[in-house]
Amino acid sequence: MSLEKPWFTYVVQCRDGSFYVGVSNAVHERVRRHNDGTGAKFTAGRRPVELVYAEEHPDQRSAMSREAEIKKWRRERKKRLIEDFRPPLT
Numbered sequence: 001m002s003l004e005k006p007w008f009t010y011v012v013q014c015r016d017g018s019f020y021v022g023v024s025n026a027v028h029e030r031v032r033r034h035n036d037g038t039g040a041k042f043t044a045g046r047r048p049v050e051l052v053y054a055e056e057h058p059d060q061r062s063a064m065s066r067e068a069e070i071k072k073w074r075r076e077r078k079k080r081l082i083e084d085f086r087p088p089l090t
Contacts, residue, residue: 007063009070011053011082014046019078021070023063027054053085 005025012020012034020043024030033039034049043049057063070078 004059007057007060008054009057009063009066010051010055011070011078012043012049013052013082014043014049016046018046019052019075019082020046020049021067021078023060023067025060027051053082 007023007025008027009021009023010027010030012022012031014020020034020040022030022040028051030039031049031051034043035047037044037047039049055066057066070081073081
Protein backbone atom coordinates (compact mmCIF):
# COMPACT_ATOMS: atom_id res chain seq x y z
CA MET A 1 0.00 0.00 0.00
CA SER A 2 1.47 3.31 -1.11
CA LEU A 3 1.40 6.29 1.21
CA GLU A 4 1.98 8.73 -1.63
CA LYS A 5 -0.88 10.93 -2.72
CA PRO A 6 -2.32 9.95 -6.07
CA TRP A 7 -1.91 12.26 -9.05
CA PHE A 8 -4.74 13.35 -11.31
CA THR A 9 -5.14 14.39 -14.89
CA TYR A 10 -7.91 16.96 -14.96
CA VAL A 11 -9.83 19.17 -17.36
CA VAL A 12 -11.38 22.51 -16.52
CA GLN A 13 -13.76 24.39 -18.75
CA CYS A 14 -13.11 28.11 -18.95
CA ARG A 15 -15.66 30.92 -19.12
CA ASP A 16 -15.15 31.16 -22.88
CA GLY A 17 -15.87 27.44 -23.33
CA SER A 18 -12.25 26.42 -23.92
CA PHE A 19 -10.71 23.47 -22.10
CA TYR A 20 -7.50 23.40 -20.09
CA VAL A 21 -5.88 20.04 -19.35
CA GLY A 22 -3.48 19.72 -16.42
CA VAL A 23 -2.10 17.48 -13.69
CA SER A 24 -2.09 17.84 -9.93
CA ASN A 25 -1.98 15.84 -6.73
CA ALA A 26 -4.47 18.31 -5.18
CA VAL A 27 -7.08 18.95 -7.86
CA HIS A 28 -9.49 21.13 -5.91
CA GLU A 29 -6.66 23.35 -4.68
CA ARG A 30 -5.38 23.61 -8.25
CA VAL A 31 -8.82 24.63 -9.53
CA ARG A 32 -9.01 27.25 -6.78
CA ARG A 33 -5.66 28.61 -7.98
CA HIS A 34 -6.92 28.73 -11.56
CA ASN A 35 -9.90 30.72 -10.34
CA ASP A 36 -7.84 33.20 -8.33
CA GLY A 37 -5.60 33.84 -11.34
CA THR A 38 -2.45 32.08 -10.12
CA GLY A 39 -2.99 28.69 -11.77
CA ALA A 40 -1.85 29.13 -15.37
CA LYS A 41 -1.52 31.95 -17.88
CA PHE A 42 -4.04 30.25 -20.16
CA THR A 43 -6.79 30.23 -17.52
CA ALA A 44 -5.95 33.57 -15.88
CA GLY A 45 -7.86 35.55 -18.51
CA ARG A 46 -10.62 32.98 -18.91
CA ARG A 47 -11.96 32.82 -15.37
CA PRO A 48 -13.97 31.42 -13.83
CA VAL A 49 -13.13 27.82 -14.62
CA GLU A 50 -15.09 24.71 -13.67
CA LEU A 51 -13.69 21.24 -13.06
CA VAL A 52 -15.37 18.98 -15.63
CA TYR A 53 -13.14 15.88 -15.59
CA ALA A 54 -10.55 14.16 -13.40
CA GLU A 55 -8.94 10.76 -13.41
CA GLU A 56 -6.62 9.27 -10.81
CA HIS A 57 -3.12 7.96 -11.52
CA PRO A 58 -0.64 6.23 -9.23
CA ASP A 59 2.17 8.69 -9.96
CA GLN A 60 3.04 11.99 -11.62
CA ARG A 61 4.61 10.37 -14.66
CA SER A 62 1.46 8.47 -15.67
CA ALA A 63 -0.72 11.54 -15.03
CA MET A 64 1.55 13.66 -17.24
CA SER A 65 1.55 11.03 -19.96
CA ARG A 66 -2.25 11.03 -19.99
CA GLU A 67 -2.28 14.85 -19.97
CA ALA A 68 -0.09 14.90 -23.09
CA GLU A 69 -2.40 12.38 -24.77
CA ILE A 70 -5.58 14.36 -24.05
CA LYS A 71 -4.00 17.66 -25.09
CA LYS A 72 -3.48 16.23 -28.59
CA TRP A 73 -7.16 15.44 -28.99
CA ARG A 74 -9.56 17.62 -30.90
CA ARG A 75 -12.23 19.46 -28.97
CA GLU A 76 -15.02 17.00 -29.89
CA ARG A 77 -13.10 14.05 -28.47
CA LYS A 78 -12.44 15.97 -25.24
CA LYS A 79 -16.16 16.75 -25.02
CA ARG A 80 -17.01 13.04 -25.35
CA LEU A 81 -14.55 12.19 -22.56
CA ILE A 82 -16.18 14.80 -20.31
CA GLU A 83 -19.71 13.66 -21.15
CA ASP A 84 -18.83 10.07 -20.24
CA PHE A 85 -17.23 11.12 -16.95
CA ARG A 86 -18.91 10.00 -13.76
CA PRO A 87 -17.27 11.41 -10.64
CA PRO A 88 -16.45 8.85 -7.95
CA LEU A 89 -18.62 8.80 -4.85
CA THR A 90 -16.45 10.16 -2.05
